[in-house]
Amino acid sequence: MSLPAPHVSVSPKSTVDAVTVVGASKIFAVAKGAEVVALDNVDLVVAPGEFVSLIGPSGCGKSTLLRLIADLDTPTSGSISVFGKTARQARIDQDYGIAFQQAGLLPWRTVAGNIELPLEMHGVGKTARRARAAELLSLVGLSDFADRYPDQLSGGMQQRVAIARSLAESPELLLMDEPFGALDEMTRERMQTELVRICGETGAAVVFVTHSIPEAVYLSNRVVVMSPRPGRIREIIPVGLGAAGQRDDALREDAQFFRAVSAVREALHGAPATGARGVENR
Numbered sequence: 156m157s158l159p160a161p162h163v164s165v166s167p168k169s170t171v172d173a174v175t176v177v178g179a180s181k182i183f184a185v186a187k188g189a190e191v192v193a194l195d196n197v198d199l200v201v202a203p204g205e206f207v208s209l210i211g212p213s214g215c216g217k218s219t220l221l222r223l224i225a226d227l228d229t230p231t232s233g234s235i236s237v238f239g240k241t242a243r244q245a246r247i248d249q250d251y252g253i254a255f256q257q258a259g260l261l262p263w264r265t266v267a268g269n270i271e272l273p274l275e276m277h278g279v280g281k282t283a284r285r286a287r288a289a290e291l292l293s294l295v296g297l298s299d300f301a302d303r304y305p306d307q308l309s310g311g312m313q314q315r316v317a318i319a320r321s322l323a324e325s326p327e328l329l330l331m332d333e334p335f336g337a338l339d340e341m342t343r344e345r346m347q348t349e350l351v352r353i354c355g356e357t358g359a360a361v362v363f364v365t366h367s368i369p370e371a372v373y374l375s376n377r378v379v380v381m382s383p384r385p386g387r388i389r390e391i392i393p394v395g396l397g398a399a400g401q402r403d404d405a406l407r408e409d410a411q412f413f414r415a416v417s418a419v420r421e422a423l424h425g426a427p428a429t430g431a432r433g434v435e436n437r
Contacts, residue, residue, distance in 0.1 A: 171239045173328050173360035174201035174224055179233035181219050192385035193219045196233070199379065199388065203327065206354060206361045208371035209379045210419065216386025217364045218332050224362060225253055225330050238327060249277070251328035252321030252359075256336045258313040260305040266316050267292065267301040273323045291319040294353060311342040315349065322357065329354075332364045344404070347373055351402050368423070372396075372415045373407065380422040390422040 181194040194216040201207050209217040222228045223235055226242040237245035245251060260269045270291055271284040279287075292298045295315040305313055314334055321329060335343045347370060354361055365371050371378045375394050382389040394415045396406060406412050 170203065172200050172236075173203050173205065173238060174199065174362060175234075175236045176200075176220070176224070177234045179220070179223060179230045179235055181216070181223065181228070182231045194223075194230075195385040195387050197386070197388055201328075201360055201362060204358050204360055205377070206351075206363065206375045207377050207379060208363045208365055208375040209381060210365055210368065210371045211381030211386070211389075211423065212383050213366075214384050215381040216384065217381060219386065221330055221332055221362060221364050225251065245328075249273075249324045250326055251330055252324070252326040254314075254317050254321045254329065254331045254334045256333040258305070258310075258317040260313055260316055260320075262305050264304075265301065266297065266303050266305070266308070269305070269316055270320045270323055273320065277324070287323060288319075291322055294322070294356065295319045295349065309342070310338050311346055314338065314346060318350065318353065322353070322359070325357075327359055329359050329361045329363075331361060333366065334363075335370070336366070343370070344407075348402075348404060350374065368416050368419050369407070372412060372419060373402065378415075378419050380419060389425070392418050392422060 176197055176199040179194060179197045180192070183191045183193055185191055197216075197220060199207075199220075209220060211217055219228065223230050224237065224242060226246040235242045238250055240248065240250070260266075261272070264272065267285070267288040270288040274284045274287060288301070289298070292301055295318060297312060297315055297319070300308065300312065305316070308316070317334070318329075321331075335346045338346060351374060361374075363371075363374060365374075372394055378392045378394060379388055380390045380392060381387065392415065396402065396409075396411060396415065
């Protein structure tokens with residue numbers, strides 16, 4: 156099931172859909188000529204500035220879909236465009252940033268040096284790199300840690316640096332694969348709140364892979380529920396909790412939040428998401 160992308164109340168930079176996936180399938184060859192269908196005929200549209208989470212059981216193709224959007228792999232059939240470009244051209248043009256579960260920071264570079272790395276690789280001058288790193292460190296609340304090294308930071312701080320690095324080239328789209336999965340629950344919730352603030356300030360669209368229902372609901376404008384392999388979109392749940400960038404911790408105790416969590420849980424278990432329409436219309 157696929158629904159049109161809704162209006163999003165942030166201030167996106169582009170008026171072209173951030174991501175358009177049409178009939179995308181992915182088949183992997185395995186041992187002795189056998190094949191595994193990871194994704195089957197997936198359609199999805201992500202609006203500019205929209206936060207969309209992908210959730211489903213392990214092996215359902217969430218990360219595969221993210222990799223196809225990022226041009227880290229190619230679909231067996233179907234098409235993917237990012238801001239009206241092919242996924243490959245969008246990668247070449249640095250239209251998106253990527254963050255994974257592991258921060259992936261270079262241990263021999265300072266925090267500022269890690270953030271500057273993508274700019275350095277694309278020939279940006281030292282003065283401009285330093286100014287951009289300082290701006291991003293302020294954005295993620297780490298201005299006092301510019302000269303520290305990754306092993307001097309907590310896990311949550313390292314992930315904030317990774318997010319800052321993914322924003323270095325001012326992308327209009329963030330692709331995030333369980334970036335908070337390795338964090339403890341308290342740190343994870345703080346990082347979720349930090350992320351919605353950052354997205355509100357930058358206007359970037361986000362495609363976010365998670366196994367956590369509350370995380371998906373808290374962060375998202377819509378939650379895409381995927382079926383077990385072969386991965387298909389089982390249901391798309393609109394989350395009517397206001398602009399993603401304006402949410403705070405009080406939302407986690409709101410009855411509307413719990414209704415949305417229940418709707419996603421029902422969809423994951425294969426039941427009609429009876430709460431979804433009520434969530435969408437409130």
